[in-house]
Amino acid sequence: MSGNERNTAATDLRSVPGNGSRRATPAPRKTTQFKKLLHSPQLEFLLEAHNGLSARIVEEAGFKGIWASGLSMAASLGVRDNNEASWTQILETVEFMSDATSIPMLLDADTGYGNFNNVRRLVRKLEQRQIAAMCIEDKLFPKTNSFIDSEQQPLADLDEFAGKIKAAKDTQQDPDFCVVARIEALVAGWGQDEALRRAEAYHRAGADAILIHSKKPTADEVLAFKHAWRDTCPVVIVPTMYDNTPTPVFRDAGFSVVIWANHLLRSCVVTMQRAAAKIFRRQSVTTLDGTICSVKEVFRLQDADELKAAEQKYLPLRSAAAPAPSGNGNGRSSPNAPVGAKAEKATRTPGTPT
Ligand code: SPV
Ligand code: MG
Numbered sequence: 001m002s003g004n005e006r007n008t009a010a011t012d013l014r015s016v017p018g019n020g021s022r023r024a025t026p027a028p029r030k031t032t033q034f035k036k037l038l039h040s041p042q043l044e045f046l047l048e049a050h051n052g053l054s055a056r057i058v059e060e061a062g063f064k065g066i067w068a069s070g071l072s073m074a075a076s077l078g079v080r081d082n083n084e085a086s087w088t089q090i091l092e093t094v095e096f097m098s099d100a101t102s103i104p105m106l107l108d109a110d111t112g113y114g115n116f117n118n119v120r121r122l123v124r125k126l127e128q129r130q131i132a133a134m135c136i137e138d139k140l141f142p143k144t145n146s147f148i149d150s151e152q153q154p155l156a157d158l159d160e161f162a163g164k165i166k167a168a169k170d171t172q173q174d175p176d177f178c179v180v181a182r183i184e185a186l187v188a189g190w191g192q193d194e195a196l197r198r199a200e201a202y203h204r205a206g207a208d209a210i211l212i213h214s215k216k217p218t219a220d221e222v223l224a225f226k227h228a229w230r231d232t233c234p235v236v237i238v239p240t241m242y243d244n245t246p247t248p249v250f251r252d253a254g255f256s257v258v259i260w261a262n263h264l265l266r267s268c269v270v271t272m273q274r275a276a277a278k279i280f281r282r283q284s285v286t287t288l289d290g291t292i293c294s295v296k297e298v299f300r301l302q303d304a305d306e307l308k309a310a311e312q313k314y315l316p317l318r319s320a321a322a323p324a325p326s327g328n329g330n331g332r333s334s335p336n337a338p339v340g341a342k343a344e345k346a347t348r349t350p351g352t353p354t
Contacts, residue, residue: 027102031176034104034132037065038178038209038234043251046106046259050076054264055097055105056301065132065257066101068094070108071145072265083142087113087122095129104132106180106259110143111156112136116167123171133178135211135236136164138185138198147215147241151189158198162205169206180236181207186214186221196228209234209256219245226253 028036037044046065049055050072058066071081073093079085085093094107107126112119112134119136126134137143138156146153161181168179181202185195199210212235214221219242226235234256239245250258275292279285 029174029176030098030102030104030130030132031174031178034065034106034178035176035208037104038236038256040256043247043255044257046257048072048259048261048264049097049105050265051093052096052100053301054268056100057264059101059103063103065103066097066105067259067261068097068105068107068131069261069265070110072262073108075265081143081145083110083113087118091122091125091129094126094131098130106133106135106178107131109134109136111139111141112164112168114141115160116164119164120167120171123168123177124173127173127177132176133180133208134168135180135182136161136168137182137211137213138202146184146187146213150184150187150215153184153188155184155188155190158201161198162201165202165205165207178208179206180209180211181205182211182213184213186212186216186225192221192224192228195225199225199229199232203233207233209236211236211238211259213238215241217244218242219249222255223249223253226255 044064046067047058047061047063048067048069049058050069055066055068070090073090074081074085077085077089077093090107090109094105098105109122109126112122122134137146138158138161140154140156144153165179165181172179181199183195183198183202185191185198195212199212202210210229210233212222212225212229214237219237219239222237222242229235231254235254236257236259237250237255238259238261239250240261247258271291275288278287
């Protein structure tokens with residue numbers, strides 16, 4: 001079955017934690033879940049993740065969706081938010097994130113990593129990996145983060161960017177895959193009229209939602225945009241700079257989705273810096289108790305138990321008295337080792353620590 005066929009099936013087989021294993025519990029497709037979030041009557045929230053582990057933590061916390069942040073993925077790879085990580089490296093990262101979770105993900109796909117043709121290929125690859133939606137921004141490749149010299153950043157030509165959106169919508173196989181068009185006009189200092197002109201064009205091109213970005217310390221700009229745009233289509237915001245705005249303000253204004261865009265990355269930076277400094281200073285890890293999780297918790301997040309159960313099911317029984325598997329190095333019994341239910345004391349070679 002091709003990726004596209006898999007994705008357009010009536011339901012997804014819900015991923016369960018555990019390296020790609022799946023159980024046959026029908027769940028709405030991730031695309032459908034995301035589209036529902038966009039159109040839900042209440043304010044919804046996405047939290048940033050940047051790898052499989054953080055994605056799983058977002059899901060466990062109760063969030064209904066994940067923002068695969070370009071800034072956070074780049075930072076966690078140790079590079080800048082300037083498309084220094086290639087698009088296939090990003091694809092690989094979000095594949096791990098998607099496999100590790102059952103909630104939908106909105107990929108921050110920057111400018112789409114090229115022109116309309118690159119966007120078409122990107123959409124195909126995202127659908128194959130069950131990524132529910134992508135957000136593209138109207139800047140030029142290679143992009144720079146919106147909060148670095150933003151007013152010197154050129155914007156994409158409106159028609160060229162609208163063509164990218166149309167190409168994405170024409171390419172998607174799953175009718176519920178969503179394209180979010182991110183407008184940088186306010187960030188770049190082009191003003192409200194230009195932001196609205198672009199929103200109109202991107203909406204006409206088929207965008208499922210508009211992300212209006214702002215670098216102001218208050219929400220005034222995005223509130224003014226929303227007031228003028230009304231409910232033409234869902235509006236998504238990223239309150240990174242206006243983070244003191246009380247959430248009810250966003251709710252009352254009728255925004256669709258709030259993205260907390262980089263807060264897990266920033267929280268683990270602090271935690272890691274503190275732990276590293278402490279360990280270095282004290283030449284010991286004995287004082288870290290209580291500030292780090294147990295190894296057992298890491299195993300839980302990796303779903304080690306699922307592998308243990310799978311070993312019960314799939315690994316052949318091996319007599320405890322039998323010689324150790326000879327040299328195949330994969331932890332399974334050698335084909336010549338005595339096996340079978342008759343063995344009085346049988347064991348399986350575990351693949352995971354307990
Ligand atoms: C990101 O998370 O990469 C974003 C949001 O694009 S921001 O960095 O706030 O512009
Ligand atoms: Mg970004």
